[in-house]
Amino acid sequence: MSVKTIISKTRKLNYDFNPILYNRFVLYFFVFISLIEILFLINTNDMTSLGIFIVIGLLISFFNKNMIVILCLSLAITNLVKYGVSGVRVNEGFEDSKDVSKLTEDETSDKALKNLDSTDEKKDSKDSKNKDYNELKKEFPEFKKIQSEILNGISKIDPLLDKAENFIEKFEHFKNKEGLKNKEGLKPKK
Numbered sequence: 001m002s003v004k005t006i007i008s009k010t011r012k013l014n015y016d017f018n019p020i021l022y023n024r025f026v027l028y029f030f031v032f033i034s035l036i037e038i039l040f041l042i043n044t045n046d047m048t049s050l051g052i053f054i055v056i057g058l059l060i061s062f063f064n065k066n067m068i069v070i071l072c073l074s075l076a077i078t079n080l081v082k083y084g085v086s087g088v089r090v091n092e093g094f095e096d097s098k099d100v101s102k103l104t105e106d107e108t109s110d111k112a113l114k115n116l117d118s119t120d121e122k123k124d125s126k127d128s129k130n131k132d133y134n135e136l137k138k139e140f141p142e143f144k145k146i147q148s149e150i151l152n153g154i155s156k157i158d159p160l161l162d163k164a165e166n167f168i169e170k171f172e173h174f175k176n177k178e179g180l181k182n183k184e185g186l187k188p189k190k
Contacts, residue, residue, distance in 0.1 A: 021068055030071040037075060046082070053078040 020026055034053075041050040057074040064070060 021066055023068075027068050030068055030075070034071045034075060037078070049078055049082045052081055 038050065038053065041047075041053070053074050056077045057070050060070045060073050
């Protein structure tokens, strides 16, 4: 097939997209998908992608008033920017593209050493936690002793606070009596 025949056949496929672009259910579908996308972006705290979605929607609205076109392009461009063109391809299976049977002995031993290193790190962190726990157990009796001393000190201060409150009440009462005598024109006794 030549290029001329392909071009001539594509010109004959003059399809009218108006029924799709003005369909109410298609609009509702894109509104629903857009709302889900916005909620997802807010939930994942991806404000950059949310901003791109809004800005793209506003820019497209200057050139086209069809809401289906605006939402569809906003979703598509935002996801292309977010995940990139390479993010569209899905790699299933192993992280490496190599087959397990094709791995050399060096590669398998390197992976085994990495696994051992990660288990050593886990052991080290577990040992560190145990060490911290044992130190806390040793310091707990001292903490208990300090706590009891603080409580004893508070119980000794309580009667002194009661005496201070009584003194303040008596002083206020005396002050009020002297204030009344001065208002009546009587001079306080010296």
